Amino acid sequence: MLFTHPTFLFYFLPITLIGYAVLRKHRNAQNVWLFAVSLLFYAWGEPWFVLMMGLSIFANWFTARQIDAAELENKRKFWLIMALIFNLGLLFIFKYLNFVVETLGSLLSQPTWQTHLVLPIGISFFTFQALSYVIDVYRKTTSVQPSLMRVGLYIALFPQLIAGPIVRYSTIAQEIEHRQENWDAIDVGLRRFTVGLAKKILLANTFAIIADAAFAMNSTNTLTQPMAWLGIVAYTLQIYFDFSGYSDMAIGLGRVFGFHFLENFNLPYTARSVTDFWRRWHISLSTWFRDYVYFPLGGSRVTSRQRLVFNLLIVWFLTGVWHGANWTFMLWGLWFFVWITLEKLTGLQKQLGCLGHVTTLMIVMMGWVGFRAESLTLMMRYFGTLLIPSTTTSPRFMMMIQEYAIFLIAGILLALGIPQLMWKKVKANKPSPLLSGLVLEILLFLALVFIIKGSYNPFIYFNF
Amino acid sequence: MRSTPKPYTLFILTVLLILGLLGLPWTGYPMAKALYQDVLSDVKTQQFTPKHLIEAIDSAIFNNITFRNAFIDASGMLYHWTQRRVVPDANPNLTVYLTNSGQLAWLNDGPYRTGPALDALEALESALNERAIHLLYVNAPTKMALDDLGLPYGIKDSSVINLNALAQQMILRELPYLDLRPAMIEDGLKVNDIFYRTDHHWHSEIGLWSAQLIQQTLRERTGLPLDEIPDASAFTVESYPEIFLGSLGRRVGTPYVGKDDVRLLIPQFDTDLELHIPSVNLVRRGRFEESVLFKNHLFPDNLYTGNAYAVNLASDHAFLRITNHLNPNGIKLLVIKDSYANVMMPFLSLSVEELVAVDLRKLTDRSLLEVIDAEQPDAVIVFYSLGVFVSDAGHRFIDD
Numbered sequence: 001m002l003f004t005h006p007t008f009l010f011y012f013l014p015i016t017l018i019g020y021a022v023l024r025k026h027r028n029a030q031n032v033w034l035f036a037v038s039l040l041f042y043a044w045g046e047p048w049f050v051l052m053m054g055l056s057i058f059a060n061w062f063t064a065r066q067i068d069a070a071e072l073e074n075k076r077k078f079w080l081i082m083a084l085i086f087n088l089g090l091l092f093i094f095k096y097l098n099f100v101v102e103t104l105g106s107l108l109s110q111p112t113w114q115t116h117l118v119l120p121i122g123i124s125f126f127t128f129q130a131l132s133y134v135i136d137v138y139r140k141t142t143s144v145q146p147s148l149m150r151v152g153l154y155i156a157l158f159p160q161l162i163a164g165p166i167v168r169y170s171t172i173a174q175e176i177e178h179r180q181e182n183w184d185a186i187d188v189g190l191r192r193f194t195v196g197l198a199k200k201i202l203l204a205n206t207f208a209i210i211a212d213a214a215f216a217m218n219s220t221n222t223l224t225q226p227m228a229w230l231g232i233v234a235y236t237l238q239i240y241f242d243f244s245g246y247s248d249m250a251i252g253l254g255r256v257f258g259f260h261f262l263e264n265f266n267l268p269y270t271a272r273s274v275t276d277f278w279r280r281w282h283i284s285l286s287t288w289f290r291d292y293v294y295f296p297l298g299g300s301r302v303t304s305r306q307r308l309v310f311n312l313l314i315v316w317f318l319t320g321v322w323h324g325a326n327w328t329f330m331l332w333g334l335w336f337f338v339w340i341t342l343e344k345l346t347g348l349q350k351q352l353g354c355l356g357h358v359t360t361l362m363i364v365m366m367g368w369v370g371f372r373a374e375s376l377t378l379m380m381r382y383f384g385t386l387l388i389p390s391t392t393t394s395p396r397f398m399m400m401i402q403e404y405a406i407f408l409i410a411g412i413l414l415a416l417g418i419p420q421l422m423w424k425k426v427k428a429n430k431p432s433p434l435l436s437g438l439v440l441e442i443l444l445f446l447a448l449v450f451i452i453k454g455s456y457n458p459f460i461y462f463n464f
Numbered sequence: 465m466r467s468t469p470k471p472y473t474l475f476i477l478t479v480l481l482i483l484g485l486l487g488l489p490w491t492g493y494p495m496a497k498a499l500y501q502d503v504l505s506d507v508k509t510q511q512f513t514p515k516h517l518i519e520a521i522d523s524a525i526f527n528n529i530t531f532r533n534a535f536i537d538a539s540g541m542l543y544h545w546t547q548r549r550v551v552p553d554a555n556p557n558l559t560v561y562l563t564n565s566g567q568l569a570w571l572n573d574g575p576y577r578t579g580p581a582l583d584a585l586e587a588l589e590s591a592l593n594e595r596a597i598h599l600l601y602v603n604a605p606t607k608m609a610l611d612d613l614g615l616p617y618g619i620k621d622s623s624v625i626n627l628n629a630l631a632q633q634m635i636l637r638e639l640p641y642l643d644l645r646p647a648m649i650e651d652g653l654k655v656n657d658i659f660y661r662t663d664h665h666w667h668s669e670i671g672l673w674s675a676q677l678i679q680q681t682l683r684e685r686t687g688l689p690l691d692e693i694p695d696a697s698a699f700t701v702e703s704y705p706e707i708f709l710g711s712l713g714r715r716v717g718t719p720y721v722g723k724d725d726v727r728l729l730i731p732q733f734d735t736d737l738e739l740h741i742p743s744v745n746l747v748r749r750g751r752f753e754e755s756v757l758f759k760n761h762l763f764p765d766n767l768y769t770g771n772a773y774a775v776n777l778a779s780d781h782a783f784l785r786i787t788n789h790l791n792p793n794g795i796k797l798l799v800i801k802d803s804y805a806n807v808m809m810p811f812l813s814l815s816v817e818e819l820v821a822v823d824l825r826k827l828t829d830r831s832l833l834e835v836i837d838a839e840q841p842d843a844v845i846v847f848y849s850l851g852v853f854v855s856d857a858g859h860r861f862i863d864d
Contacts, residue, residue, distance in 0.1 A: 010484025047514040187470035194476065208551050220574075390657050391750070399618030403550050437472045444476060448483070449542065452535035452719070454526070456552035456559070 002162075003249045004200055005191075009448075013253075020257065029176060031153050031389055034257065041158040042122075043305065049120045050088070053063040053156055059086045061151040066138045068144035076271070083134040087127045094119050099325035113372040122162040122463070125324055128288055130155050133169040135292055142170045150176050157335035159253035163246040163461050165264040165284035173258050180256030189399035191256030191440055196248025198443035201457070203414070204242035206407045208458050210234035210400050215372060218382050228385040230401070235372050236365050237411040240269065242460055243282065267417040268419060272356040272464050273349030274363055285322070289315050305345065312341050323371070328379055332370040339363055487530030492564050499524040508768060511685070533768045540717020549616040551716045560694050560712050564614025566674040567661050567713035568721060569607045571615075572623045576850060581859040582633055585846065588861035589639060591833060598686040598843035601634065602642045602678060603627065604804035606849050607664060609645060626850055635786070647694060660724040663710020665773050668729045671807030672696060679815045688795050688842055689813040701728040704762055707770035718767070726762060726772050728753070729811075736789040737813060741746065741781050743826075749789075756786060756810040776806040782826035783835070793817065798841035800832070800861070803851040824860050825852070833861040 016037045032183040043050040048068050063083035071078045098114050105112030108138050133154065136142040136387070153176060160167055214231020217223040223231075247264040254261045271277035278286045290299075297311040313334075321334020343349050349356045364457050373379035401408075413419055427436075451457070473796050488495075502520035508510040529535070543551055551560040561569050585601060592599050607613060608623035610652065616623060627645065634641035639784040649672070658670050666674075672693070679690045708724040731752045739756050748755045758778045764770020777784065788794065794817030799805055801821050813819040820839050822832060836844065852858040 005522065005523050005526075006483075006529055010480055010529065011525065014480050014485055017477075022652070044518055047518070151586045183467040183469045183473060187473045190473055190476050205552075209550075212556070225858055395618035399550075399616055402617070406546075434471075437475070440472055441475055444479065446542075448479070449535050449538045452483075452529050452532055453539040455539070455714070456556060457554055 001041050003246070003253075003460060004197065004280055004451055006451065007044070009115075009451070012037070012044075017256070019243065024181075030148060031176065034155040035149055035156065036155040038153070038158040038161060043154060045121050045162075052120055053126070054152075056087070056090065056126065056130055057152040057155050058148065060134055061148045062157065063136045064144050064151070067138050080134065080138045083131065084402075087131045087134075087224055091123060091127050093117070094123055094334060096321075096325045103436065124157055125164045125166055128167050128285075128322075129160075132166065132288060132292065136169055142168075142173060142193070145169070145173070145176075147288045157254075157259070159250040159257075159262060163243070163250065164282070165198075165250060166288055167261055167284070169321060171262060175259050177464070181206060181256075181258040186256050187259065189252045189257075191436075192252030192255060192445050193249050194252075194440050194447075196245040196250075196252060197447045199241045199245030199248060199446040201455070202443070203407065203411050204238050204245055205450070205458070206404060207234040207238035207241065207454050210404060210455055211238050211372065212458070213400070214397065215374075215378075215382070216377055218385065219374070221381070223382070224392045224397065225385055225388075225390040226394040226397040227400070228382060232365055232369055232382075232386065232399055233408070233412075235368050235407070236269070237370065237415060239258075239371075239460070240265070240415055241411065246461075265421075267415075269361055269415045270357065270417055271360050271364075271365070272354075273343055273352075273360055274336060275349065277345050277360055277364055278336070278340070285319070289319055293318060300344070308344065309341055312344070313337055316340065326374075327376050328370045331376070331379075331436060332367050335363075335367045335370065353431050403420075478763060479622070483530050490527040490712055491530055495524045495528040497525060515695060518554055533766065536562040536714070536768065537717040537719055540720035543718050550619075551720070551721070553715055558715065561619060561718050562721065563616075563655075565656055566721060567613060567659060568710075568716065569613060569621075570664065570712065571617070571619065571621050572606075572608055572851070573625065574610045574622055575629070576626050576854045578626075578850075578854055580628055580635060581776070581854045582637060582639070584859040584861045585639055586637060588832075588844075588846075591862060592836070592844055595836070595840075596837070597841060598640075598680060598682070599846070600640050600685070600687065600843065601846045601848075602674075603630065603644060604666075604674075604802070604847060604849045605648070605658075606851070607643050607655060609646070609850075610658070613655050623850070630850060630853075634758060640685065642678065644677065645744055647677055652655050660708060660710050660723050660773075661721055662708065662713025663773060663802060664712060665710070666807050667698065668727055668776075668807055671776070672699070672729055672811045674808045675811035676813060678847075682843060684841060684846075690795060691791060693815050694731070694733060695813055696729070698732055700732055702728040702730055704728075704772075705787040710773065711771075714768050723767075724772075727773065728757060728759075728775065731814070735814065737810075738785075738787040738789060739777070740787070742783060744777070744778075745783050752810065752814075756813070771804070773803075776810065777821075779803070780806070780823050780826060781821075782823055782828070784821050786810070786819045786821075788813055788817055788819075791815075791817045796820070796839065798822065798836060798839055798844045799849070800844065800846045802848050802858070804849050805847040808847065811812060825855075825857045832861055833863070 001012060001102050003009070003324050016034075019033050019037070020030055023033055036161060039053065042053055045361040063079045063086070066079040067076050067083075070079060093115075094117055097117075101112050101114070106109075133142070133396050137144050141297055145154070154167075154169055154172065211231050211234040214223060214227050214234065216230075217227060251261045251263070262284065266280040266283065268280035271280050294311055294315045297314060298307060299311065300308060302308050302311065316333045316337035317330060318333070319363070320330040321335070323329045323332070354358060369382050485798040499520050502523065503512065503517065503717070506516050510598065519599070549562040551562075553559050558570060561571060563569055587597050594640040601795075606623060608621040609627050627643070631643050632640065653670070658666055660667065676693045679693050682688055683690050706725060708726050709718060710724060711820070713721065713723065735752040736749070737752055737755040738747070740747050753759075756777055758775050759839040761770065762772050764772070771779065773779075786809065796818045797812065797816050797820070798819045799809060799812075799819060801809070801823055802825070805821065809819060809821055820835075820841065823837055824832065827835070848858060
């Protein structure tokens with residue numbers, strides 16, 4: 001089930017809210033209700049996925065309890081390793097096994113087989129979320145949750161289940177039992193949800209049309225240079241508004257139920273360096289890798305440059321791998337490894353000054369080519385079209401500009417935070433609250449028009 | 465909770481409830497009916513699974529949202545005000561384009577694989593030759609097959625290329641082929657004369673025109689004695705202004721390009737036709753307009769779910785028969801058809817004793833050859849748009 005589908009908006013969400021409100025005097029019952037509807041939410045995509053989710057919940061609850069109960073360090077470590085094997089094993093089988101088999105097969109020139117396993121939606125997100133809980137219990141930075149249902153609620157809570165943010169247990173541990181719902185918070189949450197919905201439906205889906213057209217033309221070798229540039233600009237905007245829109249909806253819904261999820265995006269395209277970009281983009285993932293991979297390897301506090309480079313290589317390779325089972329994702333991760341290493345070793349970003357914003361944006365956009373391309377060959381072809389000068393005219397480019405110019409302008413301004421700055425100034429003058437309400441009502445109406453009409457609405461997280 | 469609900473909270477919750485739960489008194493029954501039919505169909509074809517059930521629920525909900533038509537109209541208005549010529553769809557293949565001539569059109573993006581379909585047609589010709597039955601393949605051009613359409617700048621369509629390639633193959637393989645495009649161009653027919661603006665089908669006048677051309681072609685090529693189909697002046701035109709929202713129009717809303725007029729051609733001369741559609745136990749005998757035209761389809765309760773084009777033979781059926789009681793010594797035709805033929809066949813039936821029609825996409829109880837052997841027509845006409853011809857069901861002429 002997706003947030004942007006009528007089933008969710010007009011039935012699932014209202015029924016969930018009604019049930020939650022009816023049970024408002026019984027916190028435990030509310031938690032059971034939320035857990036049950038979260039499982040239904042997940043099962044809606046593919047019913048048997050919920051069995052796998054149940055297994056994951058049980059395994060992580062069990063291993064965390066074993067870690068907490070064990071007195072000897074060896075035993076604690078043993079259960080941590082079991083949890084790692086289970087979670088990463090699950091991820092490997094569903095997400096990477098076919099890729100590994102295929103790759104080995106081509107390297108060894110041997111025939112290969114394929115599993116026909118369907119990738120459970122959101123497995124990368126909830127696996128990492130569950131792992132963070134077990135690791136935090138091991139590190140004693142969070143206390144174990146004895147209740148299987150509450151661990152299940154933490155892992156499966158529907159607002160952040162499919163597309164994050166990856167929530168640390170410590171963030172919401174208190175709120176599972178002691179959260180405060182009130183109309184102010186619900187209003188804030190629903191406003192945030194509306195903004196996210198508008199970002200996804202009105203902006204991301206529009207940019208998807210342009211980006212998909214460009215990459216389709218690339219597949220058939222009919223891509224022109226102007227269209228290639230337009231395509232990558234559109235994809236840069238699409239992925240930002242899609243992903244941050246989904247995060248807004250997740251954070252908003254969490255707020256409605258009294259949960260405070262941390263921010264996941266912070267105007268990443270205004271970053272002044274690649275390092276800064278990753279402090280602003282998919283923050284929950286980058287901090288996960290920082291806390292659970294980079295720091296345990298020693299982080300930046302290592303005695304040799306070689307070790308620092310090695311640590312960065314591991315983190316960024318794994319970041320690429322996390323995003324998908326394809327060489328393009330790995331190269332994308334390594335692309336950032338190169339630039340971040342360069343920045344750390346040379347202090348490059350300080351030397352660039354303001355120009356750093358422009359170069360960072362270009363580096364990120366070039367990275368998106370690899371991220372979006374379906375294969376290495378197509379990725380190289382796209383780069384070729386982008387960078388090799390050409391005089392081919394592009395009627396398709398002109399058509400796209402005519403149709404979508406206003407969206408592109410709005411998207412670029414919003415991605416750079418300019419309207420948001422202006423809105424802050426307007427708010428400082430304490431305008432009528434009806435004004436912000438009116439803007440949201442218009443956004444909601446427009447989003448619903450295109451949802452109900454059945455407009456183009458791609459789901460780009462099937463790799464995750 | 466100590467605070468009070470905020471205005472925006474009340475607004476969004478009210479909207480979501482109205483569009484869902486509170487709308488159930490109006491949408492509940494059609495939703496349940498659609499769900500039941502979907503599930504029943506899955507059960508009958510042994511395809512029922514929990515996932516199918518979920519998809520059926522999603523579909524029933526999506527197609528029965530409160531005020532759905534108003535929202536689609538609102539989207540049409542927005543696209544119209546912003547002068548957009550490309551209306552994206554959830555299914556990218558169904559993205560609607562507004563042409564220079566004010567037509568709504570779908571695109572045909574790439575080349576079709578016609579090899580298997582042509583092989584099947586050759587096999588059909590052999591089978592018919594054994595039975596001394598004539599064959600004629602008639603290509604029904606779609607909108608994009610006519611050059612004067614005027615797509616938005618930068619948009620290309622492959623229909624012309626595909627049809628030219630098909631015509632070449634038909635000649636190479638020496639298959640009996642009638643391409644309607646040259647005659648359309650020669651007679652000065654423009655795309656707005658041929659097609660509904662909001663639908664992919666033809667106007668009634670083109671149904672008559674194409675029936676006349678087919679009758680003439682069959683007579684010339686096979687010597688079969690088909691009666692002359694009277695000229696358009698022998699028909700009265702019944703006009704129904706702005707009543708039809710076609711399959712393309714339903715995706716963009718009425719404010720985008722408005723609705724189509726429907727014109728019915730009613731013979732002024734004597735007619736006595738009998739229509740038999742076994743799958744719905746329908747038998748109708750009477751004048752042309754009483755037997756083969758279904759005027760109740762012109763005024764559906766819901767413009768977005770009705771289909772005025774179904775005035776022609778009540779839409780598509782696996783098998784139907786039209787008997788012309790004023791031509792008892794005429795010949796018998798069998799038409800293998802898609803929906804483009806529905807507007808042509810009533811007129812063609814005026815030139816023969818009997819016309820039977822088979823839609824291979826719906827025929828499940830017997831094979832085409834079994835139908836041909838049972839009916840023993842004098843000629844078989846394959847009347848297809850290219851997309852249907854190359855589809856698996858479309859060229860299932862000879863069952864293995």
